[in-house]
Amino acid sequence: MTDGPAATPDRRPGGRTARVRAQVLDAVRAELAERGHEGLTVEGVATRAGVHRTTVHRRWHDVGGLLVDVIDAAGEADWRPPDTGSLHGDLTALNEEIQQSLVVQPSFAVALMAASFHSERAARAQTRLWADRYAQCEILVERAAARGELPCGRTDAHALLIAATAPLYHRLVLLRTAADPHLPERSATAAVAAAKAGAFSL
Amino acid sequence: MTDGPAATPDRRPGGRTARVRAQVLDAVRAELAERGHEGLTVEGVATRAGVHRTTVHRRWHDVGGLLVDVIDAAGEADWRPPDTGSLHGDLTALNEEIQQSLVVQPSFAVALMAASFHSERAARAQTRLWADRYAQCEILVERAAARGELPCGRTDAHALLIAATAPLYHRLVLLRTAADPHLPERSATAAVAAAKAGAFSL
Numbered sequence: 458m459t460d461g462p463a464a465t466p467d468r469r470p471g472g473r474t475a476r477v478r479a480q481v482l483d484a485v486r487a488e489l490a491e492r493g494h495e496g497l498t499v500e501g502v503a504t505r506a507g508v509h510r511t512t513v514h515r516r517w518h519d520v521g522g523l524l525v526d527v528i529d530a531a532g533e534a535d536w537r538p539p540d541t542g543s544l545h546g547d548l549t550a551l552n553e554e555i556q557q558s559l560v561v562q563p564s565f566a567v568a569l570m571a572a573s574f575h576s577e578r579a580a581r582a583q584t585r586l587w588a589d590r591y592a593q594c595e596i597l598v599e600r601a602a603a604r605g606e607l608p609c610g611r612t613d614a615h616a617l618l619i620a621a622t623a624p625l626y627h628r629l630v631l632l633r634t635a636a637d638p639h640l641p642e643r644s645a646t647a648a649v650a651a652a653k654a655g656a657f658s659l
Numbered sequence: 660m661t662d663g664p665a666a667t668p669d670r671r672p673g674g675r676t677a678r679v680r681a682q683v684l685d686a687v688r689a690e691l692a693e694r695g696h697e698g699l700t701v702e703g704v705a706t707r708a709g710v711h712r713t714t715v716h717r718r719w720h721d722v723g724g725l726l727v728d729v730i731d732a733a734g735e736a737d738w739r740p741p742d743t744g745s746l747h748g749d750l751t752a753l754n755e756e757i758q759q760s761l762v763v764q765p766s767f768a769v770a771l772m773a774a775s776f777h778s779e780r781a782a783r784a785q786t787r788l789w790a791d792r793y794a795q796c797e798i799l800v801e802r803a804a805a806r807g808e809l810p811c812g813r814t815d816a817h818a819l820l821i822a823a824t825a826p827l828y829h830r831l832v833l834l835r836t837a838a839d840p841h842l843p844e845r846s847a848t849a850a851v852a853a854a855k856a857g858a859f860s861l
Contacts, residue, residue: 495777570833571776575697584835591834619826619834620849624818626833627825631772632793633786647822647853654852656845 552641754843
């Protein structure tokens with residue numbers, strides 16, 4: 458857990474430092490979603506957050522620092538993978554959450570991906586966040602194995618999770634096709650079928 | 660087929676107009692791969708192509724016009740989907756081609772994706788190119804069905820192709836993981852297993 462790249466020593470949960478960070482990061486998310494990565498400026502963020510520009514400069518230095526911290530904050534959020542009682546249900550619920558984050562207008566998730574193409578620091582922060590999220594989701598595969606839903610022997614949980622989720626990102630972010638309400642479930646179905654056939658067995 | 664957004668009426672195959680276009684588009688690809696989308700300028704392209712700046716301005720107008728034409732040119736190239744004799748072989752070969760285009764340094768394909776996050780015209784051109792390529796690949800699924808490799812009834816060829824290829828883009832472009840030489844074949848295996856289990860049946 459981090460409280461920002463240049464956290465001051467007087468921070469305490471709920472204190473002024475935490476409050477300022479929350480205000481500034483809310484402003485970054487809003488600016489990013491509305492204006493995209495190119496429109497993000499320290500000045501714009503400070504104005505929207507209602508804090509002085511020098512406060513933002515001192516703590517986050519520049520736009521790159523703001524991007525890294527907003528991505529780190531997403532990783533700190535108390536996210537839990539779904540737990541519906543079946544692998545198919547869990548992957549469908551996960552995919553519905555992903556689809557929702559990608560199709561909402563404006564999409565903060567898509568804006569972050571765009572930013573990571575243009576900022577090496579943002580890209581590294583985002584890579585860490587994705588790695589954490591996929592690691593958190595491995596429990597879905599462990600639970601499915603414990604319930605006897607998967608073939609005997611070990612399953613490559615990461616490969617299974619990528620197979621289930623990748624079509625959503627590919628269609629919605631890269632191919633820019635319209636959202637299909639059936640896609641979360643269909644993509645889950647395909648990944649479960651491949652897993653049951655042993656395609657992800659180690 | 661188009662010869663550029665503002666082709667002049669005197670163009671002929673192999674003529675001066677076609678030659679200038681080839682030189683300019685080669686320069687766009689090289690600049691894009693080396694400097695990325697932000698580093699692309701009409702001046703830089705003209706200098707590298709050895710043509711006058713006004714020639715580029717007159718025919719392509721601006722960086723957006725250059726991007727659209729380089730994407731359109733990729734669509735005009737005589738690309739054929741693999742034909743190895745099995746669906747698994749075809750999808751593996753297709754994935755190997757995709758992986759190669761994404762990991763080569765510098766990657767023109769990744770530079771184009773980055774550009775499409777920042778230029779609506781480039782994004783539309785790229786969406787058309789992807790749609791064409793996936794449509795061209797549907798023959799792989801038709802051939803597999805004719806060989807009896809798929810369950811009876813119709814298969815959603817597009818969904819199968821997305822399932823097979825999406826993990827490569829997701830891992831290499833968005834998650835930025837290192838290339839895995841086994842990934843093209845493994846992703847093909849998972850998609851074929853799901854298809855045989857009827858996950859893409861219509």
